[in-house]
Amino acid sequence: MKRFRLFMAMAGLAIALSACKQQSNPDSADAGAMPSTAETPAPAPKPDALKKEQVAVVVELESPVRAAADGLSIEIPVKITNKGTAVLSSELRPPVMVGIQITGTAGDMTSEGAVRDFKRAPFPLVAPGASVSVVVNVPVNERIAGRKLAIGLVQESIRWFADWGQPDLVIGPFTPCDGKVCGADGKPL
Numbered sequence: 001m002k003r004f005r006l007f008m009a010m011a012g013l014a015i016a017l018s019a020c021k022q023q024s025n026p027d028s029a030d031a032g033a034m035p036s037t038a039e040t041p042a043p044a045p046k047p048d049a050l051k052k053e054q055v056a057v058v059v060e061l062e063s064p065v066r067a068a069a070d071g072l073s074i075e076i077p078v079k080i081t082n083k084g085t086a087v088l089s090s091e092l093r094p095p096v097m098v099g100i101q102i103t104g105t106a107g108d109m110t111s112e113g114a115v116r117d118f119k120r121a122p123f124p125l126v127a128p129g130a131s132v133s134v135v136v137n138v139p140v141n142e143r144i145a146g147r148k149l150a151i152g153l154v155q156e157s158i159r160w161f162a163d164w165g166q167p168d169l170v171i172g173p174f175t176p177c178d179g180k181v182c183g184a185d186g187k188p189l
Helices: 002-024
Strands: 057-061 073-082 096-102 115-121 131-139 147-155 169-177 180-182
16 A cells, blocks of 8 residues: 555656646647746856956055054055056956065065965955055964065956066065064064
8 A cells, every 4th residue: 555655646746747847848739828937047247357458556555564453463554556447446356456475585476485375455446547545464474484575466366467567566574573573674563
């Protein structure tokens, strides 16, 4: 008896599935009997990668680098000036971020020990011809010992603006000392 009930339940399920398939299949004979209410979703917009000719930026130190109140990071106040033709912002898709890199042993991004993707910081919309001020927090980290920091813009998963010849702001060297950050003179900031 249990087998018979199971067989009947499976047969009912098969009939129900068959009916559903006929209703959703526009090629079936009964396709006009029940219109489909489901709409095909619009494809997601593709992210826009900026182009070299749209990009011209100046990243400059706005005031001296200082230790953060927590003593565990440094605050780097920068001014970003957009001299290009495209709007720049962390709100874009893909976003444009302030990127902090640690230079290598030769003081550049190609020598040993360079850290290309050390830290990122968002910034608000900056229209062509405008500037925005941002304070970038950089954590105390042994990797910065005796190294400089290169600060520039990067469109995530696309390209560093420096690859298009846009200059980075290079500051330092910095060194961790007793859990804080010291400047080139060995004194805490």
